[in-house]
Amino acid sequence: MRNKYVFSSGTVAEASSLQYQHRLFLREMGTLIPERFPLNEIETVLDAKSGPGGWAIDLAKAYPAMQVTGMDVDIDMVRMATEDARTAKVTNVTFDVGNICKALPYTSAYFDFVRILMGSELASPQMWPGIIRELLRVIRPGGWLNLIEYEPGPMSSPALDVISPLLSKALVKVEWAVSPDGIAATSGVLLPRLLTEAGCTGVGYTLYPVNLGGWDNLAGRTYVMTALAYGNRVTLFLLKAEMITQPDMNTLLQKIEQDVEQLDFCGVGMLISTFARKPTTQEAHTGEE
């Protein structure tokens, strides 16, 4: 099993892109932990795909009483996150190497709250049921799970539009696709059902549209450029899957950059934030009867 994202580069540029992503998504979602979760009942938190640690560090800073753990497959990300936490003098956060697709390095029923942002970068649709089972193991009875996926939407740039169909084809090729037609890029829309099937209670989701365009939206445009155009994830994946040649990709990236720099660039995406609760011991017992 791979120890890297399906779109992988493991570079500093990647970490920087993920930091932009964190800022942008936080802007659109408004809070680090959605308001529906009772903060006063949450002490131990796991971000099971923490990347460079932006969310985990922000959470630890905002709630000094919490014990926050960040976990990532990429040892370089874990090092950077640990370094950032030390620099910021945040002591209630630690970072470990771990893969959501494997056994998690934590004891059972340890965490009150577990979240994963964009787990589909590591997990194919077939892998999710097993991943959810392992996540539920490390959550205490009555604890909460928050799985968030990002789906890119339509863009006003014709060059950017070239990327989506290529990506769909590539995902089908590596047997990572959610739907063969490429309508859904991630498992996001399937997660409520998978969580219900895994025996969770209180399953639901919230949609957060993400604005990538507009003349005054530097965060959105920068995210598009760092995540797509400079392509530390998506473009390398497309090249590796032999969906496009390097020279064609370079031409495409130049066009994308021109389009995204236009005053009238508009683009959207959607965050699907799925929430669920692990049944309490009592509920689990009743369910068995």
Next chain:
Amino acid sequence: MSEQEIVEGYWLATNAAESKRLLVQHRYFTQALGGLLPRSIPVRQVHKILDVGCGPGGWALDLTRKYSHISVTGIDNSCIAITDATRVAQMNGVHSVTFEQMDATKPLRFANGSFDLVHMRSASPFIQPAMWPQVITELVRVLRPGGWLVLVDYEQGPTSSAAFNRISMLSMQAVRAAKLSLAPHSLTIGAAVRLYSFLLNAYLFDVSYTIHGVDFGSGNNVDAPMFIDELLAGAANIKPFLTRLGLIESEQDFDALIEKVREELTQPDACGYAYLIAATGRKDG
């Protein structure tokens, strides 16, 4: 088959069922948008509104009901929609709204500067990509200086129903075949994300847009099943066109898909969404 024939005969059949479909859609979209007009519009300064592509008049009637100081003129190319809208207005004793049959892709029969605000929602199925700039120029012409132009359009997103996603795919292929897509490379209509650009390029000022999720989950919105039902009824309008294009084997196959969607998207853990983008700008002067 001409584009006109596609639009009139196949793309959207205009009849009583269609009026009902559009009214349900109007209510659901208004909910998703968080109101009839974007919050940035100072409603007190708005007295005369033109609603372009008013359909059976749901938006115009709701607006005049909510704001007694506003009068709305609704125009639509469909005579049936106009007849329906006029009948409903009379039935409800609403006098501050009038409806007129008019083609928004041709010069409008209104004097310059006639309206404080012009509203056009879900027009993309009726406007050829190359015609957008001239349509918008004409809307700006009938707007008074300082008046507001509000454009709203739709783009489908993914759902947890594979059958629904298949129907989306077929609809997009039909849109492409009818040469109504503004995105040359992707299976999207591409209008919603271009409204912002259209307004900027029409030299409007204070141009901005907002993005809204249209939620398909019945757990989040009790009206979702009804909205999805009517969306499927709309999709069924294009069956003959899809058959003609060879995209489906038979109309029965499509009906089977629709049945499957009804089953899959009414589950309590069903998930799916679409985008609505609302773009606004003001006329200079």
